[in-house]
Amino acid sequence: MSATLPLKTASTSTSQPANGFSSPVAFVADWLRVLHRVNPVLSWAGWGHVALLVLALALLPLDQRVVTGHLVWIKPAKFALSGLLYLWTLAWLLADLPAAAQKSVRRISWGVGLSMVVEMVCIVTQAARGTTSHYNIDSGFDMLVFNLMGVFIMLNTILTMWAVYLVWRHRPHGPAGYVWGVRLGLLLFLLGSLLGGMMIHLNQHTVGAPDGGPGLPGLGWSTRAGDLRIAHFLGLHSLQVVPLLGWAGSKWRPRQAVVLTWLGAALYAGAVGWLFVQALHGTPLLKIHF
Numbered sequence: 001m002s003a004t005l006p007l008k009t010a011s012t013s014t015s016q017p018a019n020g021f022s023s024p025v026a027f028v029a030d031w032l033r034v035l036h037r038v039n040p041v042l043s044w045a046g047w048g049h050v051a052l053l054v055l056a057l058a059l060l061p062l063d064q065r066v067v068t069g070h071l072v073w074i075k076p077a078k079f080a081l082s083g084l085l086y087l088w089t090l091a092w093l094l095a096d097l098p099a100a101a102q103k104s105v106r107r108i109s110w111g112v113g114l115s116m117v118v119e120m121v122c123i124v125t126q127a128a129r130g131t132t133s134h135y136n137i138d139s140g141f142d143m144l145v146f147n148l149m150g151v152f153i154m155l156n157t158i159l160t161m162w163a164v165y166l167v168w169r170h171r172p173h174g175p176a177g178y179v180w181g182v183r184l185g186l187l188l189f190l191l192g193s194l195l196g197g198m199m200i201h202l203n204q205h206t207v208g209a210p211d212g213g214p215g216l217p218g219l220g221w222s223t224r225a226g227d228l229r230i231a232h233f234l235g236l237h238s239l240q241v242v243p244l245l246g247w248a249g250s251k252w253r254p255r256q257a258v259v260l261t262w263l264g265a266a267l268y269a270g271a272v273g274w275l276f277v278q279a280l281h282g283t284p285l286l287k288i289h290f
Contacts, residue, residue, distance in 0.1 A: 035088060035092060038095035039091035039092075041091075041106070041109040041113050042087045042088065042112065044113070045116055046088045048117055049083045049084040050080075052076060052124060053077055053080035057073075060073045067127070067130065068211050068220075069220075070220055072130055074220070075123065076127045080120060082236070083116050083119070085237070085240060086239065090112065093167070093182050093186065093243060094166070094167075096182065097167065097170050097173075098170050100170060104162065105163075105166070108159045111155055114152070114155075115155050115156040118148065118149070118152045119149055119152055125145065126142075126145060133145060133146070134199075135199075135200075135203045135211075157193050157194070160186070160190050160193060163186060164186050164190050167182050168183055174247075174250070175254065176250070177246040177249040177257025178246040178247045178257075179246070180246055180258055180261045180262065180265075181242050181244070181261050181265075182243045184242050184262070185239050185246075188235060188239075188242060188268060188272070189235065189236055191272070192232055192235015195232045195276055196228075196232050199229070202228075205222070205228055206222045206225045206226060206227050207281075208226050208282030209222065209224055209282075213225065215227075222284050226280060226281060226282040226284065227279055227284060228276070228279045230279060230285050231279060234268075234271060234272050238272075241268065245265075246261040249264075
């Protein structure tokens with residue numbers, strides 16, 4: 001990725017024109033080809049999530065079982081989509097690191113890909129059984145699944161720390177605004193991941209009420225109590241938002257791009273912190289009575 005070309009120049013120079021695509025489909029197809037070329041491990045792990053997303057969406061209208069107030073296949077669908085965005089974004093961003101860092105990138109990719117696949121298999125398995133995956137210790141099998149998820153999420157967090165170190169130690173390819181977008185976005189993603197630790201500490205998502213009450217349509221975020229998933233969600237998706245901010249600043253305001261990226265990242269971090277504190281006080285993001 002650069003400020004002037006939406007696809008990595010080195011990866012496309014022999015197969016695609018430097019500018020312009022015949023259609024959005026052609027652009028997406030080229031983007032996916034480049035992604036697979038620069039990181040096949042995370043590319044395949046992402047395609048696995050696509051398959052599970054399609055499976056969950058196909059089962060959604062056919063399976064009317066309800067878990068914590070929502071149709072049982074909504075959660076696998078949401079996690080498959082979120083995992084897909086994470087895997088393909090991480091692959092894209094780490095490909096901008098220099099050759100000296102790519103051996104570490106390959107090791108991180110194998111660990112992250114394995115962690116996310118295990119996480120999704122656990123979530124889908126529990127959904128098929130008609131029960132919850134997170135914080136479920138009702139039986140020996142449920143406890144085994146939840147602990148397995150915890151081990152691989154911990155592995156994923158450690159590998160994310162390694163990735164943060166790499167992007168701060170080695171300068172990613174691209175203009176300064178984009179470089180700082182990658183560094184700050186990955187750092188905020190790590191902090192967002194760590195916020196999930198509070199949910200594990202409380203053994204539930206909500207503060208001030210048990211899980212499973214009224215929530216926002218589709219998202220499920222509580223409309224009656226504090227919900228730690230909101231800050232966690234926003235923190236995780238800094239991985240997409242902040243690098244895009246840095247790229248856009250480099251393209252349209254190159255002289256101010258670094259300052260704008262830092263300012264945007266600071267505001268974003270402030271929003272995550274505010275949502276986290278608000279949830280800890282038991283206050284919902286939107287207090288709606290459906």
